[in-house]
Amino acid sequence: MTGAQGLMVLxxxxxxxxxxxxxxxxxxxxxxxxxxxxxxxGLLAALFAAGAPPLVMDGAGLRLTLALDAPSALLLGAAALxxxxxxxxxxxxxxxxxxxxxxxxxxxxxxWGSLGVFLAGDLVTFxxxxxxxxxxxxxxxxxxxxxxxxxxxxxxxxxAVMGEVCLLLAFALLADAVPTSSLAIADAVAALxxxxxxxxxxxxxxxxxxxxxxxxxxxxxxxxxxxxxxMPASAVLSGAIVKAGIxxxxxxxxxxxxxxxxxxxxxxxxxxTAFWAVGCGITQTNPKTVLAYSTVSQMGVTVAALGMxxxxxxxxxxxxxxxxxxxxxxxxxxxxxxxxxxxxxxxxRRTGLLLLPALFLALGFGGLPGSGGALAKLAVKPQLDAGLxxxxxxxxxxxxxxxxxxxIRRLASLPPADATxxxxxxxxxxxxxxxxxxxxxxxxxxGAIGPGDPWLGDSWxxxxxxxxxxxxxxxxxxxxxxLLGRWGGHLPTxxxxxxxxxxxxxxxxxxxxxxxxxxxxxxxxxxPTAGLALLxxxxxxxxxxxxxxx
Numbered sequence: 001m002t003g004a005q006g007l008m009v010l011x012x013x014x015x016x017x018x019x020x021x022x023x024x025x026x027x028x029x030x031x032x033x034x035x036x037x038x039x040x041x042g043l044l045a046a047l048f049a050a051g052a053p054p055l056v057m058d059g060a061g062l063r064l065t066l067a068l069d070a071p072s073a074l075l076l077g078a079a080a081l082x083x084x085x086x087x088x089x090x091x092x093x094x095x096x097x098x099x100x101x102x103x104x105x106x107x108x109x110x111x112w113g114s115l116g117v118f119l120a121g122d123l124v125t126f127x128x129x130x131x132x133x134x135x136x137x138x139x140x141x142x143x144x145x146x147x148x149x150x151x152x153x154x155x156x157x158x159x160a161v162m163g164e165v166c167l168l169l170a171f172a173l174l175a176d177a178v179p180t181s182s183l184a185i186a187d188a189v190a191a192l193x194x195x196x197x198x199x200x201x202x203x204x205x206x207x208x209x210x211x212x213x214x215x216x217x218x219x220x221x222x223x224x225x226x227x228x229x230x231m232p233a234s235a236v237l238s239g240a241i242v243k244a245g246i247x248x249x250x251x252x253x254x255x256x257x258x259x260x261x262x263x264x265x266x267x268x269x270x271x272x273t274a275f276w277a278v279g280c281g282i283t284q285t286n287p288k289t290v291l292a293y294s295t296v297s298q299m300g301v302t303v304a305a306l307g308m309x310x311x312x313x314x315x316x317x318x319x320x321x322x323x324x325x326x327x328x329x330x331x332x333x334x335x336x337x338x339x340x341x342x343x344x345x346x347x348x349r350r351t352g353l354l355l356l357p358a359l360f361l362a363l364g365f366g367g368l369p370g371s372g373g374a375l376a377k378l379a380v381k382p383q384l385d386a387g388l389x390x391x392x393x394x395x396x397x398x399x400x401x402x403x404x405x406x407x408i409r410r411l412a413s414l415p416p417a418d419a420t421x422x423x424x425x426x427x428x429x430x431x432x433x434x435x436x437x438x439x440x441x442x443x444x445x446x447g448a449i450g451p452g453d454p455w456l457g458d459s460w461x462x463x464x465x466x467x468x469x470x471x472x473x474x475x476x477x478x479x480x481x482x483l484l485g486r487w488g489g490h491l492p493t494x495x496x497x498x499x500x501x502x503x504x505x506x507x508x509x510x511x512x513x514x515x516x517x518x519x520x521x522x523x524x525x526x527x528p529t530a531g532l533a534l535l536x537x538x539x540x541x542x543x544x545x546x547x548x549x550x
Contacts, residue, residue, distance in 0.1 A: 004052030007045040008066045008119050011076075014038045015112040022105055032094075032104045035087030039080040042115045046077030054121050065121030065184055071322035074445070075247055076118040078329035079240040081437060083111055086333065089430040090232040093340055099143060106139025107233075110241070117244045122183045123171045126251070130167065133244050134160040134212065140233035141225045152228035155500065156221040163211040163218075167248075170204035173197045174252075185251055192254055202262055205252050213245030214296040215303060216273040220500040223280070226292035227496060231340035234288055238295045239333030246302055246325050250318050253310060266307025271392050273300030278399035280494045282484055287339050287410040289496050291332065294403050298328050298365060301396055305380035308389055320379045327376035327442050331361045334434035335407070341431055342414040344424070353428065357435045359408050364438070366401030366474045372442030374470055379446075394473050401477020406484060 001009070015038045021027040050073035055066040068076065090107070094100055113132025120126035135157070142153035174188040177195035182188075192198060211218040222242070226234045253262070274297045281293030302325050309317025338358045345354050364373025377397065384393035484491075495501040 001055065002052060004045075004049035005055040005066070007041060007049045008052075008055055008068060010041040011045045011080075011115050011119060012066075012112060014041045015108045015115075019105065019108045019112075022101070022108075028101050028104075031108075032091045032100050035090060035104060035107055036084045037087075038108060038111055039083035039087065039115065042076055042080030042118075043084065045119075046073045046080060049073070062124055063122065063183060064125050066119045066125070067121035068119055071250060071318045072118040072247060074319075074322045074326045075243050075329065076115060078326040078441070079114060079118070079243060082239045082329055082333040082434065083114065083236055085337065085430040085434045086232040086235045087111075089235075089337055089340070089427045090230070092424045092426045093231055094143075097143075099145075103140065103143050103230075106136050106143075109136035110140060110236070114236070114240050114244065117247055121185055123175060123185060123188060124183055126185065126248075127167060127171055130212075130244055130248065131164055133241055134164060137225075137233075137237060137241055140237070141229045143230050143233065144228070146228070149228040152221075152224040155497070156225045159211055159218070159221050163208045166204045166208035166211075170201050170208060170252075173201045173204075177201075189252055189254055192252075202253075205248070206262075206266070209245040209248035209252070210269075210303070211245070212248070213242055213299045213303060214273070215269055215300065216276045216296070217499050219273065219277070219296045220497045222296055223284075223289055223292040223496045223498070224500075226295070226336075227286050227288040231288075231336060234291075234339075235333045235336035238291060238336060239329045242295060242299060243325055243329060246299070246306075246321070249303065249306060250321060253306070255310060255313075255318065263307045263309070263311030267304045267311065267389065268307075270300040270302070270304030270307055271389070271396065273297065274304065274396040275392075275399060276300075278396075278403050280498045281403045282406050283491050283494045284406075284496070285410060286496075287342075287407055287414065288336070290403065290407040290410055291335055291339070292496075294365065294400070294407065295328070295332055297396070297400060297403065298332070301380075301384075301393070301400075302328070304389075304393070305383040308386075309380075309383040312383070312386075314382050317383060320383060323379040323442070323445070324376045326445075327364070327372050327438065330434060330438035330441055331364055331372065334431060334438050335361055337427065337431040337434055339411060339414075341427055342411055344427075353432070355408065355412055357432070358411060361435060361438055362404035362408055363401060363474060365404050366397045366477050367470050368474050369470050372438055372440075375442045375446045377470070397473035398476040398480065401474050402480040402484065405478060405481035409481075409485065 018031050018034060018038055021031055045068060049068050050070055052068065057064045057066075087107070090103075091100070094103065097103075109132055113129045113134070113136065116129030117126060117133060120129050138153050138157045138160070141156055142149045171188075173195065174192065175183060177191040177197070178187050179191065180187070192201060195201060207218070211221075214222045222238075226238055229237060249266075277293045277297035277300065281290050281297070284290045284293065302321060305324060306317065306321045308314070309321065314320075335358060338354055341354055360368070360371060361373075364371030364376075367374050367377040384390060
């Protein structure tokens with residue numbers, strides 16, 4: 001095992017080590033204060049293990065693989081950084097809240113899955129890590145124990161199970177399509193075009209991963225879960241966890257032009273998602289809900305870029321999409337942390353430490369020149385720069401500006417505790433550190449990778465030639481924001497969860513499902529049962545994997 005491969009193993013082992021400590025009361029009380037340490041091996045792996053030879057492990061009759069290519073490394077590094085910042089933020093934010101130790105267990109299992117999806121090189125490892133990040137997030141959402149949180153958790157859990165069923169069926173069909181006994185993702189994707197169930201597999205993959213990424217109409221869990229979860233959990237839900245869906249689409253959709261219309265369909269669905277979320281988001285008053293709809297919109301743009309890249313066979317699409325998603329991890333995670341500080345910062349400090357940095361990050365989603373978001377927009381310009389798609393992408397940037405300025409207005413309206421309020425230094429450093437990473441990180445990576453990569457070279461040229469041309473969507477969005485501030489009160493209010501609520505919720509059949517999920521929720525909230533069961537499961541699976549490596 002090389003040093004780079006050891007970092008990949010350590011990325012998965014670190015959260016499990018802290019989970020193991022939770023088996024004993026004394027160390028369990030210390031675990032919440034150590035949450036920030038668990039993601040750091042993932043950050044090191046992203047920096048030093050990208051492109052390393054895959055680690056193949058034979059054990060328990062399975063051939064499991066850990067691998068890290070460049071797009072996955074971008075997302076792994078950003079996700080690990082956000083998880084670390086939010087992990088430092090969490091104990092100070094939650095204080096001595098009841099259930100903090102239970103929260104730490106759910107946090108670590110979700111972290112394990114969130115980082116693991118970027119390393120998984122085979123169907124089994126990917127499914128296990130994806131299931132962990134999908135199902136364990138339930139425990140983060142219901143932490144507060146309010147009816148609102150329980151409802152959001154129930155709906156999220158139900159949809160997560162539906163997504164897992166879709167992916168399990170897709171993976172079974174993919175494994176059957178591979179002519180050998182290999183479970184490697186690369187072999188499964190290579191066999192997909194020749195499978196007689198090709199259309200069904202693609203549909204199941206898009207449904208399963210699209211649900212996690214928040215594509216309309218499968219997005220309804222996002223605007224329910226994000227406002228209900230504690231602030232650090234909201235940050236990782238919106239910044240990191242939804243990227244499990246993006247990496248799934250990047251890993252499993254063939255990039256060789258064999259999709260025959262699926263790329264165009266993804267692009268159309270992504271753009272529709274982008275505009276739908278803006279329309280719903282501008283009617284919201286809770287800044288966390290506004291950010292949730294912004295995430296839906298941004299994931300729509302991400303998927304649209306992927307779809308057009310696949311449809312047009314644009315070189316470097318995976319890297320461009322990963323770069324765009326990486327910026328979202330950093331910036332959106334930072335903005336959620338900012339919301340958590342709004343009540344703790346008063347007076348002039350509120351403007352300097354909170355509102356001005358948040359405004360710059362927010363405008364980056366519209367492509368403000370000089371921001372990391374401008375580079376993200378330039379990265380996907382080859383995919384989203386032609387004809388009608390190009391016009392719609394530019395309008396979506398204006399919509400993002402409108403939505404994010406609405407967010408800033410709602411953030412500024414949150415009352416501080418008092419005019420002299422001072423935040424705890426740990427959450428403040430977490431917020432400012434993530435804000436700095438969101439601004440500087442894309443520029444550092446853009447410049448470091450740019451000279452040898454075609455799409456980055458083209459983006460540098462575009463930035464040098466027409467920096468002002470990138471500004472018009474931001475200006476248009478600002479004008480629309482002024483109009484919204486003047487006449488927005490006349491807009492109809494869209495409830496959180498939009499389609500789910502507007503559809504009249506559910507009938508008798510849905511009530512039966514809801515009762516079943518409520519029963520499951522009560523079982524899952526019993527930390528000694530659910531926490532230890534999850535702990536034993538993931539430790540056993542990972543132990544078998546390591547035994548195979550030995």
